[in-house]
Amino acid sequence: MATSDCELEQNFAFNLLPSKRASFLSDRTTLTLLMKWSMxxxxxxxxxxxxxxxxxxxxxxxAQCFFRDPVVLSSLAGMSKLSSSAPLDQPAVWVDAQPVPCTAVSMELFDPLYSCGIVRPSGHMVKCFHDVYPDYDELRQMLQEEESENYYAVGRAEREEFLFRLFKHLCLGGELCQYEDTVEPYISTTRRIYKDLISVQKDPETKKISVVSTVLKVSARDESGRCFPxxxxxxxxxAYLVIDPHKRHVTLFSHVHGVGDLEV
Incomplete structure (x- = not known):
């Protein structure tokens, strides 16, 4: 069996930061919307x-060291009591980490939703016919169906951005999602969560703001075959790892699709 990268080089070691809480999880409006969206x-x-x-x-x-770290594995044990495939029982033997572009510092990325007629000037989503879903709209079609004429209303590169991925996750919601008629709740919640997760810095000379976080979409599997997330x-x-290299902090942001509340 090949020697892992963590064995060949010095490991990263991790410590849980229980006092660092995401503010959006204490915001009543956000919690109400997440409940409505079955998340x-x-x-x-x-x-x-x-x-x-x-x-x-x-x-x-x-990422490999993260999913093999005993502190991380211990903290994952409380993340999902209803999912039969998570958390990991043992250190991961397989880890996938895909870099996710994260450069957006404004919500201008979503302007084409209005200019292309997916969303009306009032913010209401334009309804459309669908063979499977009776109550369907142009936004969900644009998010999910590549053959949609509006699929690339938001450009290819922009669709890969962490900001857009977060927006898409919220729009599609959970198993029993109650969808919105207007786009504003999705955009405002995306903004709040995004600001919570990423770190930015301002150039002292140009005054321009840029993202310093690195984002990885991750999954892991242990020897018993259990998979996270x-x-x-x-x-x-x-599941995403959002890494702040300056503070040496990393945040694991994850969601398990299904019905019922998980114990976290």
Whole structure:
């Protein structure tokens, strides 16, 4: 069996930061919306510190060490009591970490939703006919169906951005999602969660703000076959590592698709 990267190089070690809480999980409006979208109790946010300098080229090794760290594994044990495939029982033997672009510092990315007629000037979503879903709209069609004429109303590169992915996750919601008639709740909640998760800095000379966080979409499997965060074929079961290299903090943001509240 091949020696892992963590064995060949010095490991990252992690410590749980229980006092670092995502503010959106204390916001009453956000919690009400997450409940309506069938995501409340199934979204988890946990933060950790780590002990070595992080560079983006170290992303794979960082993720491997994260899912093999005893502190992390212990904290994952309380994240999902209803999902049969998570958490991990043992250190991961397979970890996938896909870099996710994260450069957006404004909500201008969503302007094309209005200019392309997906959303009316009032903010109401334009309804459309669908063979399967009787109450369907142009926004969900644009998010999910590549053959939609509006699929690339938001450009290819922009669709890959963490900001857009977060927006899409919220719009599609959970198993028993009650969808909105207007786009504003999705955009405002996306903004609040995004600001909670990422770190930015201002250039002292140009005054321009830029994102310093690195974002990885992650999944892991242990020897017993258990997978985190859950079934990989379910798009709304997801996990992201959001890494702040300056503070040496990493936040695990995840959601398990299904019915009922998870104990977190």
């Amino acid at each position: 409340l109790g199934r979204i988890s946010v946990q933060s950790y510190s780590f002990d070595r300098n992080f560079r983006p080229y170290n992303s794979d090794r960082f 859950g079934r990989p074929e379910e798009e709304q079961t997801f």
